[in-house]
Amino acid sequence: MSSSRLQQLLNYFEDYWAVEESTVKLLRTCVLERKLKRKESILGEGQLCNHLTFVVQGILKTFHTDKNGNQHNLQFTSENKWVTDFGSLYNNKPTELCITALEPSIVLQIKKEDLFNLYDNSPMFDRNMRIITENAFIEQQERVLQHISATAYERYLYFLNKYPNLSNRISNIQIASYIGVTPEFLSTLRKKATA
């Protein structure tokens, strides 16, 4: 794999702690690089999730398809963010989610066994995954709060404000699916926002 991409991951970790050389060595042996075309998936409904994934470049969406065939976006993952389906990864349950590239993307992946190995061999790696997960939890909690307390218009403005770079790169259909409205209604919200 390109060493510059592993370096991007190492730089990311260095923001959290001084990574020990033994951990760097482990990462060097187990981190896999994968290039994705637009619309290509790294996880499909019904599969077992076997990887933890780090986005080097591009954007991935994590979505669920309901019984009527409608897709609902749970999460966008862009550069220097992690994505996986914890439920499937840890409990060996087939996933109900799908993770797909919205742009041509490059990701780094760690297989489940290698991940557990890293947890066991580097308490700091373990700890920092805890902290990363805590931050992910805070973000989800904020989203829940938005949905029980804010209107669709407020959620849209919040999204624009919180993810200004994403909102330029992602189609409104994807944004509508993320904030939980129809694309048609988002269109009226957009008109209102610029009025």
Add this chain to the structure above:
Amino acid sequence: MSSSRLQQLLNYFEDYWAVEESTVKLLRTCVLERKLKRKESILGEGQLCNHLTFVVQGILKTFHTDKNGNQHNLQFTSENKWVTDFGSLYNNKPTELCITALEPSIVLQIKKEDLFNLYDNSPMFDRNMRIITENAFIEQQERVLQHISATAYERYLYFLNKYPNLSNRISNIQIASYIGVTPEFLSTLRKKATA
């Protein structure tokens, strides 16, 4: 503190891993017991969150009060569950949440400094807090999915089904605030559910 209540916490941990004697000793010195009356709070808006809290008995609600003075329930925490405001606890930011007892309750609390000390002295404690947080994340994600894809009626049925014991102990006003509808509308949903 009552040793039987510490024992309940230790039993809880034993479900995750064989707790080392050194960790038990640490817990024995730092775990604080607190009794709460109905409506008594362990965290109020604007304060700094300084504790991780484990519920031994009772139910706590975590809610946010919006600019119009309306309360929105993010979470209920009952026996053998954890509650805190991660954002406030880790980033030293004043909280926008409030954590209040719905019933007379008994909780165990670990102060921030003691918590960090536990993380440093017991990698297994650290690891299991990661796993607990991952599960909390999965639960929040499930809630977000509900809100972007399901109707209020479906969310109500889901709540009844997922938390049958809670729905008996909690008033409908609290449930309405949790699933994100007005109490009046929940009333019509309830009629529909029993029709």
Add this chain to the structure above:
DNA sequence: TAATTTTCTTAAACTATCTTATGGTTCTGT
């Protein structure tokens, strides 16, 4: 570049949910 697909907007009719108000019931603290 042309052809094709996807995205975005608009509008009208429809449905879900909220607001306000009222009255009866059940809890809770003293």
Add this chain to the structure above:
DNA sequence: ACAGAACCATAAGATAGTTTAAGAAAATTA
């Protein structure tokens, strides 16, 4: 046991969001 507070049901009118359909604009692919 009583008084006050909180809770629950019901209903009418208002608002927020969806559905369907159709056409224009933009992006993607050949």
